[in-house]
Amino acid sequence: MREIPNISAACSDSIRQNGIMKIIAVCGMGIGTSVLLKMNAEKVLRQMGIDATVEATDMKTARESRDAQVILTTPDLAGLLTGLPSEIITIEHFFDLEEITNKLSKSLL
Amino acid sequence: MRFANLAAAFGENSIQVGALALDRSHAVQLAGDLLVASGRVHPDYTQEMIDVLDSHGPYIVIAPGIALAHSKPSNLVLETGMSLVVLAEPIEFGNKANDPVRLVFGFCAVDHDSHLGLLQDLAIALSEESFVNSLLNARDSEHLRSLL
Incomplete structure (x- = not known):
């Protein structure tokens, strides 16, 4: 895996002002798929040196959420999560840490 | 035993190898039937799993x-558990990136957090390509159970 720069300095002002970045991992029910996504996202964020909290939630909670900088979900569910202030990142292969790393770096750098 | 939490989640009669499914709903039905057969859920839970597939894609x-x-925690769930159907022939679920499907896990949880160790095991196990291949090549349900 390629070297990942520490991006804390590159985070936006709002994220810096609010302290730790909040990411939500979303699936239909909030207990299975999203928890797997949360676990692997946390692993990747640690490797990237990014300080962030990741919460697993269901679609209903995600639709009401206004304070997450990033929503991690699947391509199928992303279409059902429109009109939110958060950036949406879709992950296709939940166990491919390289995919998660690449997409998070691209978005957060 | 490599994945203790995972192995414990599979009750008796929760694994089927070489199954045939007509379509994605049928494949999920088979996984639900195994959760019922192993005493983990009420039969209505299986329909909920199919409904999730229909409503959320x-x-x-x-x-x-x-x-x-999977569906969500409710009084239809008797005990947290998993099931696994290994399909003899792959089935299209309509997922562009990851179709076709040969491994269908069924999952039920009694609450929102007591199964985290189980999912942690699952995440580690399924990230190993060799492990996934060993599941696909299992001879029968007992052989598959011995791999967990």
């Missing part, structure tokens, strides 16, 4: 060839 296909079918 094939997002449950979380990796190439692997689906994780």
Whole structure:
């Protein structure tokens, strides 16, 4: 895996002002798929040196959420999560840490 | 035993190898039937799993060839558990990136957090390509159980 720069300095002002970045991992029910996504996202964020909290939630909670900088979900569910202030990142292969790393770096750098 | 939490989640009669399914709903039905057979859920839970697939789409296909079918904690769940159907012939779920599916996991949880160790095991196990291949090549349910 390629070297990942520490991006804390590159985070936006709002994220810096609010302290730790909040990411939500979303699936239909909030207990299975999203928890797997949360676990692997946390692993990747640690490797990237990014300080962030990741919460697993269901679609209903995600639709009401206004304070997450990033929503991690699947391509199928992303279409059902429109009109939110958060950036949406879709992950296709939940166990491919390289995919998660690449997409998070691209978005957060 | 490599994945203790995972192995413990599979009750008796919760694994089927060489199954045939007509379509994605049938494949999820088979995984639900195994959760029922192993005493983990009420039969209505199986219909909920199929409803999730219909209402939210094939997002449950979380990796190439692997689906994780589940609904939510409720009084239909008797005990947290898992089931696994290894399909003899792959089935299209409609997930562009990860179709077709040959491994269909059924999953039920009694609450929102007591199964985290189980999912941690699952995440580690399924990230190993060799492990996934060993599941696909299992001779029968007992052989598959011995791999966990």
